[in-house]
Amino acid sequence: MMTDWRDRDIRLDVEMTDSSPASDPETWVDQHGDYLYRYALFRIRDPHLAEDLVQETLLAALEARNTFAGHSSERTWLVGILKHKIIDYLRQRHREPSFDTSDSADTSTEEFFTRMGMWKVKPDEWRFDPEAALNRKEFWDVFARCLSQLPARQADAFVLREIEGWDNKEISKVLNVSATNLWVMLHRARMRLRRCLEIHWFGGKTKEN
Amino acid sequence: MLLSCKEAAQLISQSMDHPLPTRWRVALKFHLFICRFCTRYQRQLLFMREVLRRRAREIDDEESLASTSLSAETRQRLKEALRRRK
Numbered sequence: 561m562m563t564d565w566r567d568r569d570i571r572l573d574v575e576m577t578d579s580s581p582a583s584d585p586e587t588w589v590d591q592h593g594d595y596l597y598r599y600a601l602f603r604i605r606d607p608h609l610a611e612d613l614v615q616e617t618l619l620a621a622l623e624a625r626n627t628f629a630g631h632s633s634e635r636t637w638l639v640g641i642l643k644h645k646i647i648d649y650l651r652q653r654h655r656e657p658s659f660d661t662s663d664s665a666d667t668s669t670e671e672f673f674t675r676m677g678m679w680k681v682k683p684d685e686w687r688f689d690p691e692a693a694l695n696r697k698e699f700w701d702v703f704a705r706c707l708s709q710l711p712a713r714q715a716d717a718f719v720l721r722e723i724e725g726w727d728n729k730e731i732s733k734v735l736n737v738s739a740t741n742l743w744v745m746l747h748r749a750r751m752r753l754r755r756c757l758e759i760h761w762f763g764g765k766t767k768e769n
Numbered sequence: 770m771l772l773s774c775k776e777a778a779q780l781i782s783q784s785m786d787h788p789l790p791t792r793w794r795v796a797l798k799f800h801l802f803i804c805r806f807c808t809r810y811q812r813q814l815l816f817m818r819e820v821l822r823r824r825a826r827e828i829d830d831e832e833s834l835a836s837t838s839l840s841a842e843t844r845q846r847l848k849e850a851l852r853r854r855k
Contacts, residue, residue, distance in 0.1 A: 585851045593847060594838040598828050601837060611843055615850055622854055669778065677773025683809040686816075694820050721786065722818045723825050728786050747782040750814050757817070 583634065585622050592635050593618075596642055603646055603719055605708055613649065617642040647734060650716055654735045658713060668748045672755070683754070686762040699761055706756035710749055717742060718749040772800045777807045785814065 583591075596617060600610035620641050621628075628637055674680055693699040707715050713735055720726045720734070732742050770792070772780070777800045780793055789797065801808050839847070 585855065586848050589839075589844050589847045589851070593844060595828075597839050598837050602825065602828060611839070614839070615847055618847060618851055619854060622851055669775065672778075673773075673775040677775035679774050679806050682806045683813060685809065686813065694823065700824070723821050725822070743783060743786065746786065747779055750782050750785075750817070751778065754810070754813050754817065758813075 585618065585625065588618055588621065588634075588638065592638050595635065596638060599639060599642060600646060603723065604649070605704060605715070609649070613642060613645050616645050620645070650720075650734050651736075654713055654716070654737075657736050658741060668744045669751045672751055681755070684758055684762065686758070693761065702757065702761045703753075706753050706760065709756065710752060713737065714745045714749045717745045718753065721746055770796045772796050774800075774804060774807055777801070777804065778810060781807065781811045781814065785818070 593614060596614045597610055600613045601607060604610050604613065617638060621638055624641075628634070632640075672680055707718070710718070717731055717735055717737075720731045721728070728739060728742055728746075732739055735742070737745065777797060780789060780797045783789060784794070784797065788794070801811065
């Protein structure tokens with residue numbers, strides 16, 4: 561089930577309770593550190609940044625330890641804090657508005673189409689069992705590499721839309737782009753990612769046909 | 770109305786974010802009916818979404834993720850940071 565990042569009450573400001581204090585903070589590192597790290601890395605893609613976000617999360621949790629009300633598991637509580645850290649980070653990263661107007665709807669994917677609007681390289685039948693890809697580390701390595709080749713805003717838009725399932729309005733706000741800009745970015749990100757996966761994983765044709 | 774593949778691809782992407790106005794939906798449906806490449810394109814985009822969401826849900830117990838973990842060094846650093854602030 562998708563969990564919603566934004567509205568979830570992470571209970572930082574719940575009344576103090578000593579009936580169910582969180583466990584010794586140092587044990588968080590061994591118990592939840594890897595999970596938090598993977599969670600952040602999957603969304604942010606930069607290992608150092610992911611580590612920093614984990615550290616910030618743990619320190620914020622330490623500050624707020626007495627407010628952990630035990631309504632949720634310790635991990636859910638920590639992930640809730642991490643989500644907020646990630647959104648704060650994205651806001652910060654995209655604080656400068658995008659002045660890139662080169663990506664109009666029409667020109668954004670022109671490298672993929674002829675002047676007549678036909679596919680330059682027709683989408684190939686994906687030969688590998690797509691389901692099997694899911695469980696292969698190599699597939700996710702390829703995916704991460706493809707994603708990292710996109711401009712940061714485009715990649716972040718794609719992650720928020722496709723992984724987190726946010727609606728476009730919310731994404732526009734966090735990434736500081738107009739609605740039109742956003743759909744062009746998403747269109748382009750999907751087009752490029754699909755093509756990148758086709759070339760590097762599904763063994764698609766690399767030549768124009 | 771007849772769409773080019775380029776136009777169809779735009780509509781496919783938009784349709785993944787919100788419902789299309791009726792006339793565009795009909796035009797896209799017709800295009801997909803006659804164009805197997807755009808049909809593939811749509812199927813593959815939906816597949817990418819599906820595996821990503823599933824991956825996000827399974828991030829905890831994936832075998833393949835076992836190699837993605839904090840280094841011993843980082844672990845130590847985090848513990849020290851917590852100890853200092855306690």
